[in-house]
Amino acid sequence: MDNWRAHWSNSLKALSLTVLVACATISASHAQDGEKLFKQNCASCHTTTTKKLTGPGLEGVFDRVPSEEWAIAWVKNSQNLVKAGDPYAVKIFNEYNQTLMTPFEFLSDEEITAIFDYIKNPPAPEEPVIVDDGGTEDAEESSSTNPLPILFTIGLLFFVLIIVLSGAQKSLQTLVNQKAGLPAPQDRTFGQSIADWFKKNKALVTILILILVLGGLKYAWDEMMNIGVYEGYEPEQPIAYSHKIHAGENGVACVYCHFGAEKGRAAGIPPANVCMNCHKYIDEGPSGKGEIAKIYAALDYNPETQTYGPNQKPIEWVRVHNLPDHVYFNHSQHVVVGKIECETCHGPVKDEYTVGKQFAPLTMGWCINCHRETGLQMADNGYYEDMHERYKGKFKKGETITVDKMGGLECGKCHY
């Protein structure tokens, strides 16, 4: 009974809490709407601070404009005010080089008020959070320390042990011999004793040598196979760009910047003017303004006039993924037709603070394995429907048609 009562009262408490939270949410929703609407409609030209973008910074705007009603009218259609000859409207219009502000007639008065409320009480500027990923990586590094020195130490210990033990054995033998009245054992050198031991244990020695030779060969083979393979290559780059911040935290689509991946052979490094689509407004990252300023410097960008200057200097990135010249690789084939995720070959860029790091070995074996395992994306593709018709009877029903079954392992598909 008590149990039941307790349960009931708990439920009640939970219920009341839910209601309370809900109420609180409702009261806060107005401001949140304002924030959302501001970001959707206004943020590309205005900030809530005093910083000018295409339009003026909006901090303290309501101290400047004639009235809030005027502001609503202005937001809905600023040109009407200008045409009507409103003095303040004309002043602002001329001040901003007669740039038209997009009319927002689809916004209701309530929504605009919500935006105004947001502008009046903007969120406190966030302290840049510097995530110290390097620390955790270091920890991982130490936990998986190189086993070689340990093995070497153990080996050394055993070696000392053998010498000590053989010395002990020698003195023991001398003692035994003394007791038995035999002459002391011959004082042989260490080398001689080793040679004697080798002679006694021929089979063991042969096996040991064999293992050593085979091990050496295996090591040499592995090393040779790694010539020209630069898995994990992560060169120093001119700008400390982070894929984690852009693609991970901010969810920018890979192909927004690497637009070439859908169009042609090269995914490409984005041109600086693509960076400026966002960084015209965002001039500060977690590590300060330094890195983004490098883009501005490259473009000779003047934030005041928002124009590119004449003294432009290209950004010299270091190429991370280097395929040999005799391979033809086309990104759009894999991204658009094959619908392969970027991460399949480029690794978890969204989780790593890297500019660029070679994730895949990029060897021919790696390419071919994937071609052997990956099925063709034939659904809703007229090309493959036509091919399917032609290949009738060649494949079993339900069989996955992998790339190699359509000639994806042939030399001439990648080498020409």
Next chain:
Amino acid sequence: MSTKKYWKSLDQLENTEEFQESAKNEFPSTSPVADLLSNEKLDEGSTNRRDFLKFLGFSVTAASLAACETPVRKAIPYLNKPEEITPGVANWYASTYADGSDYASIMVKTREGRPILIEGNKLSQVSKGGLNARVAGSVLSLYDTARLTQPLSGGTPAEWSAIDSEITAKLQAIDAKGGIIKILTNSIISPSTKAVIADFKAAYPNAQVEQVVYDAVSFSGTLDANQASFGKRALPDYHFDKANVVVGFGADFLENWPASSGYVADYAKLRSPKSGKMSKHFQFETNMSLTGSNADVRKSIKPSEHGKYVLALYNEIASAKGASTYSVGGELEYADTVKKAAAELLKAVGKSVVISGSNDVNVQTVVNAINYLLGNYGATINLNKQVNLRSGDDKAVTQLVSEMKAGSVDALFIYGPNPSYTLANATDFNEGLSKVGLSVSFSGNLDETASLAGYVCPDHHYLEAWNDANPKVGQFSLAQPTIRPLFNTRAAQESLLAWAGKPADYYNYIKSYWATNITADWNKALHNGVFAKAKDIPVEGEAVAPATLTYTDNSASAASAIAATKAGGEWELELYVKAGMGEGQQANNPILQEFPDPISRVTWDNYITMSPKRMKELGLNHLQGQEQEADVVELTANGVTVKAPVCAQPGQKYGTIGLALGYGRTKAGKCGDGVGVNAFPLISWENGVSHLENTNVTIKKTGEKYHLAATQTHHTMMGRDIVKETTLAEYVKDNKSGNPDVLLNTTNHGPQPPENVSLWDNHDIAKGHRWGMSIDLNACIGCGACVVNCSLENNVPVVGKDEVRRMREMHWLRIDRYYTSDMTEEKAEAEGLGAINKFHQMEDPSENPQVSFQPVMCQHCNHAPCETVCPVAATTHSNEGLNQMTYNRCIGTRYCANNCPYKVRRFNWFRYRDNDKFDFHMNSDLGKMVLNPDVIVRERGVIEKCSLCVQRIQAGKLKAKKAGRKVKDGEIQTACSAACTTGAIKFGDLNDDAMEVTTLAKDPRSYNLLAEVGVQPNVYYMTKVRNIENEA
């Protein structure tokens, strides 16, 4: 003078014996090596043999380890990416090629802002999607290391601003005294440029500014004849697509004729036997021209007989039409053929063309009379829709030279021509040039003329510049820059505008000119590259509007002049223009130098062509081959003597010789200088008109020998049916005539088709794609544009003359040219000839042979013999029917090349890039800009061959896959099929019934080359059908 003496050493002061000895040896030859080796204590030295081996081993290991290090590669993106460029994706721009003689509306393929290939623009009603080898190769001239990088004043580099102020000041001085200013140009077909020249004239109103139009190969005679006959100095437009009968007199209208690309396309339309009808083409000519080699009936005549044959034809037509006839003044060898031609012409009234290449106004007058009698004006010949190319006036040029020599010309601007090289009286011109106060050349290269000019203001290359063209009345096209100017050059028009005191902005100038005069829709015109002004193009049938053009029959005086022509001397000369070199403007273009002449197959040279019979009589070597040296003779004409090797040319008229213009440049650049001899001084000028013919020249043997480099040294088919042939009459009777099924005798199963007799298992060729090609030998005229574009598309290296002579040329696509022989299997049997005798005689082409052309590339055999012999599986078969070549696997055994029945595999004997021994375009950063980034440049020691442009196939498939549809017909074109003006080469998927190539492969005319070998190629040829009588 000082008497002090200085000694270098005490030895010198004492003058010891040792010093005297050493003074004799300026460079002492004693070296420490001998001392070292003679040292008996060598073994005791610190470095013994074992140490040496250690060092050696260490350095080898270190070197190989260092080689493993991958260099850090930079990737530098655009800062501000142009909207239309996506790295890795090609852009195509419509533009225009016009150099006064050739015109083509073109599509320029650019990669990352570099033009790398040119194809024809199918929207053009003038060039009709066609282009010739010179236009195709012109993209490489953009990356010519001999181009001027900046303006020159008095031979030294100068600033544009300084040059502008100097020239303007001089011009103003000339204007003030009312001096003479001449602008020497080639035939300018750009209306905006003409307007710029007019503006320039207007800026100097007091001076006498005159434009002189000069074409190195002149059509002055035709122009003057049309002036006399119709009152209009213009070249007519021809409609070969309506001409059922064509009679040509030395007119190479398929290769060297104003706007010939369009004519080639039209001509080919009537050369298909499909409907049972074909045009009939008679050609009377001296040299074997490309046009003549395609004629159904070809007769070789002497240049001195040219006019008489025209007159004889006129007489035949005139007597049938009841017009007055004239005396020919002698018997003609081929009077029968003339009669036959006349009969054919009379059957095709209003549907024929008679055309002559002579620059003699009398001959052209009679040709006009013939065409008038045949009612061709307004039907197949259109004088209202005139061709604006080759509008040069020889008489004005002659006058200019004499005025210059007299010192009366104050300023000379040279835009286009290179008279110091092309004028027969170049020394007079040069002398005159030195007397001209202000001489300015716009040449992009420091050529023969520019190097003598006071100022050189280099023009952009045409691919860097804005321009427009008006090749025919009512037909306009635009040229747009496809690359930012590589050097500090300036458009000639902008220079003229600057000196006329106008803003030097030719782009806006053209734009406003077009807006006012041509069309308001600039963007569309620019996109299409062409614009046709409908109201200027006369409706068919009323091409000769009687009100404006009236025919004046002035044939009588012309005929008497022709009849009075004296017979030529022992030797008559006809100069001609080669398909690859033209007038020599692009002599420094290695791809065009290595382009084999379509007829002689000789590269890197011009030479005297002579009939083999005459050569044997003279004891000159008529054979060709790696070790066969040509004899050098001295040729004297107009008092000018040149030395040139002699090359046997079957079909050349006995007693005549030919020599190509455009060679022997001295200031073209590293590739073009000293290649061949300059034949321009041999041009004869009579009555102020230039003639390529010279009826009295002398030949003298010199005993010298010379190597010619030919890509084909065997000229006949030796009785085999490599090119299958039939006649139209036979074809109409039986579509399979000339192309019987190939059957092989088997022991147990009787005659069987070759595919049933095979050692190998079949590839599964019925499924998926099977890429293949069909080549219509009736449509192929052998022009070779495909060869040039193949080389450019596939980064085929240029190997140079010496390597070509060793048969090591790298062309993936060759055009075999075969002559017929008088000896046939049947004839040998009838005469009872032994095998050796028979084959020996079969090697000799006929005196006037029939010619056939056959493009041969890798045949992509389904049972490829190369694949079975490769020890490393470097050449394998794809599931799409391609014979693939994997360069990185190839170890260079060359077994495959030995086993290929078509001899299409090429071996990289050397590294042809970055190699000073092969100092062509692949040896400089500038030249390498033309390389196609989708195709690898092959290394030394590997085999390469035609891939059927696998990069284009892959790209085409990808396009279809991305769009989610099947591959469309015609969507994928190989470089050769895209370059083919006549549509002879068709490419497609042989497993797709909807494709044209599949239909063609099943045509009764279709056959596989050497089908009896049983290799089952994916390339098909179509029997050549000649429109001749069976007995002919």
